[in-house]
């Protein structure tokens with residue numbers, strides 16, 4: 001398995017090193033590394049520290065932060081930025097923008113699993129400026145051009 005440098009910014013995280021829950025898991029749960037319960041009022045967003053920093057280092061990879069399905073679907077706790085993107089050269093604290101898009105207060109407990117991190121391959125590109133594209137089957141058709149159902 002590929003190794004990524006990880007800094008533990010909060011000693012409590014020593015007991016909660018990110019790990020895949022099952023052999024087939026894609027996501028590593030990120031915890032709310034907060035001192036006291038945090039009430040997320042409906043419609044509000046809080047930046048929550050995870051107590052971790054990572055340095056992916058290789059530009060052929062990035063990490064994305066995604067909501068946890070249960071929190072998002074049942075409690076309305078998703079991400080204020082919808083998806084977080086962690087650049088391969090970022091070395092700062094991993095933060096989760098927690099948005100309560102629901103109708104009720106949600107009390108986030110210290111060390112509760114809040115979101116998940118997925119490491120993904122990235123292809124960086126350079127651009128070739130052209131006047132015309134080579135023909136393609138779709139051409140400029142988009143936004144439902146192939147029909148609805």
Ligand SMILES: O=c1ccn([C@H]2C[C@H](O)[C@@H](COP(=O)(O)OP(=O)(O)OP(=O)(O)O)O2)c(=O)[nH]1
Nearest residue numbers: 065081083084085086087090093094095096097
């Ligand atoms: O949910 C997130 C999203 C981003 N980041 C960190 C890692 C990322 O590499 C950096 C910058 O993120 P991004 O490029 O998405 O934000 P920006 O608003 O464009 O900031 P910048 O001007 O620093 O690039 O912030 C997080 O910790 N959590």
Ligand SMILES: [Mg+2]
Nearest residue numbers: 085086087090
């Ligand atoms: Mg940016």
